[in-house]
Each structure stands twice: as C-alpha cells, then as structure tokens.
Amino acid sequence: MTAVLKNDLLLRALLREPTPRRPIWLMRQAGRYLPEYRATRARAGNFMAMCMSPQFACEVTLQPIDRYPLDAAILFSDILTIPHAMDVGLEFEAGEGPKIERPIRSAADVDKLKIPDPAHELRYVVDAVALIRRELNGRVPLIGFAGSPWTVGTYMVEGGGSKTFGRIKRMMYESPRVLHRLLDVLARSTILYLNAQIAAGAQAVMVFDTWGGVLTPAQYEEFSLHYMAQIVDALTREADGRRVPSIVFTKGGGAWLAKIAAIGCDAVGVDWTTDLATARAAVGGRVALQGNLDPSALFAPAATLHAETLRVLDSFGAGPGHVFNLGHGITPDVDPERVAVLVDTVRNYTPR
Ligand code: CP3
Secondary structure, three states: OOOOOOOOHHHHHHOOOOOOOOOEOOOOOOOOOOHHHHHHHHHHOOHHHHHHOHHHHHHHHHHHHHHOOOOOEEOOOOOOHHHHHOOOOEEEEOOOEEEEOOOOOOHHHHHOOOOOOOOOOOHHHHHHHHHHHHHHOOOOOEEEEEEOHHHHHHHHHHOEOOOOOHHHHHHHHHOHHHHHHHHHHHHHHHHHHHHHHHHHOOOEEEEEEOOHHHOOHHHHHHHHHHHHHHHHHHOOOEEOOEEOOEEEEEOOOHHHHHHHHOOOOOEEEOOOOOOHHHHHHHHOOOOEEEEEEOHHHHHOOHHHHHHHHHHHHHHHOOOOOEEEEEOOOOOOOOOHHHHHHHHHHHHOOOOO
C-alpha cells in the first residue's frame, strides 16, 4: 500500500495544471551545504558508500525535506551510477570530483560495455527509491533521475570532469560512429534504469544534461538531444494511475528550448542565462518550465535574494506550468539560512 500523496503541487505544475502556489525544489538540495549531510557522509565513509546504501541514501534524501517546506524530494544518488555499474573503475576523491580508472577511448572499449541490469548492479538505487517512498509516506513526490547519455559519456571518455572536453570532442570529429555506439549503450541503459526507478516508486523523472551546452547546435541535436528523445519516448508514462512527468534539463541550452520541448517531455529545465518570459515564448505552452534562479544569488543578503527570487517568479508571468528551482545545483558554500529565505519567498508569492 502506498500512502496518499498529500502535496502533489509538483506533479500538477509539471503537467501545466493550475496550482494554488508555485512548487519549489532545488537541484542538489541534499548536499554539502547542509551540516547534517556532512555528518551522514562522515558516517558512511565516502560518497559512493552513501549512494550504495539505501538507508544512507534515504536519510540524506529526507534531510532537506525535514529542514525546509520543499515540494519535492529528489533521490539521493549520482548520474555516474551507470558507468560505475559498467565497471569502469569510478572513484570520488575528496574535493576532486569523479575519476574513472578505465576511460572509454576506442571501439574496443565500447564493445566491452554491458548494459547494467537495474535489478542487479543497480539494485541499490531501486531499493533506495522504494525505501524513500515508504519513509516519505506521501509528504511530497519523489523525483528519480539520470544523466543524459552525452553528459555521462563526457565523464566516461574524459576519465573525469573536464573544462575543454578535448577527448570526447576529438572522438566526435574523428570517429563519430564509436561515440554514437557509446551513446546508444548509455541511452538503452538509462531507459531501463529510469523505468526501474519509476516501477519502484519515482513519481517524476529528470534527465540532467549538464554538458549539452558545450556543443554546437547541430552537434547538440545529433549527440545529445537525439538520445534524450529516445529516452523520453521509452519512459513508463503512468504508475499507480498517475502520469509520471519527465523533465529535461540542458545547462547552457537556452537557445534550444523549443527543440527540447518538442521531444515529448512534460517540462524543460532552464538555467539562469535565459529569462523565463523568453523561455516561455520559445516553448509556446507545450511544456512546463523549471528554474531558474542564479545559484549564486544564495550568496546575496536576504533582501537581495528575496528581490531576485521575486524577479524569477514574476518573469514566468501568470498561469500554470512553473516549478521554481535554481538554474543549476546549490553550491557547498551556501548558508542554509539563505535557503530558508528562498523557500519562504516562493511559498508566499502571489502573482503581482
Ligand atoms: O539534487 C540532489 O540533491 C540529488 C543528488 C544529486 C547528486 N548528483 C549528488 C552528489 C544529483 C541529482 C546529482 C547529479 C549529478 N552528478 C550531475 C548532474 C547535475 C549537475 O549538478 O550538473 C553531475 C554532472 C554529477 C557528477 C558529479 N557528482 C560530480 C561532477 C561530482 C563532484 C563535484 C561535487 O560537487 O562534489 C559529484 C559528486 C556529488 N554528487 C556530490 C553530491 C551531493 C558531492 C559529493 C560529496 O559529498 O563530496
């Protein structure tokens, strides 16, 4: 028996249904800016151990929900669980970000990759989703997520984070078919993974395309959007008698919002470099919008933060279909008190 959902504002706003107020959640809402998160991570030992324990993942997912009146929980995990399950030797070194021991550089490397079975190698994620749903007990919906094939692919080819994406771009120009095969394996893995999250209780899903914005418009369509479209197309549409909305977010994708909206997702994430009024005109009412306060606004004095938050709320304008969020994740150096100011401002907003 699953509990009745007491707050379904997020699900309704994602489907552009009217809501009494704008829902809010924050990318990376469970993270290092919270002292309780740092305490749990210390107990778990390291980041991957925290992800791989359903109990720790559940505990950390609920921390921001217990602290702030947010309208959604997001599964605590990472976009690199799929490469981890593909056995590329993923490690998170403290303060250094992800490192991949066996990066994908050739056709032979791609050939060796196996599509992870969500019931086996990624079982810990599925179990975390089920546990979180039970512990949430219908307070707010739970969002599941995955990285886009392009974004996950950048880590697999570069061997970690990158500033220039030189290796994957070289592969894109020198051997595009090899890259396409990698992206295809990732897309098929992601479909199984997200549908397993939905089957376990995820009530909405989001695809994070953090690095789509480093591509040319034509490359974006060919190497990133195409694979996200395949994923969106194959997602389970309904669970427990309710539509499971999908959100697609390309950081730096402001010029391509109409193209993203056309792949059949329910909502499009917008970063802080595009005004929501412009974004809304671009997507023409086909999808809901999620965003887009500059994460650095959380460093501003409370009065400035309040004003910047109102500016984002006003910029969307009247009518349904806005989920308030940041334009990208919260950074570790944010004061948790500022987040309280932000959430409070959004909850008390009435359109002017
Ligand atoms: O939003 C949430 O609260 C859910 C949790 C979540 C994490 N990662 C936890 C995490 C989500 C949705 C992600 C997605 C993710 N992971 C993305 C896409 C979104 C984005 O932020 O652009 C990317 C690119 C990654 C890959 C990744 N994971 C990097 C580059 C790093 C290291 C950089 C950093 O911030 O430390 C991680 C680690 C990571 N994932 C942390 C968290 C809370 C920090 C790990 C720690 O505790 O030290």
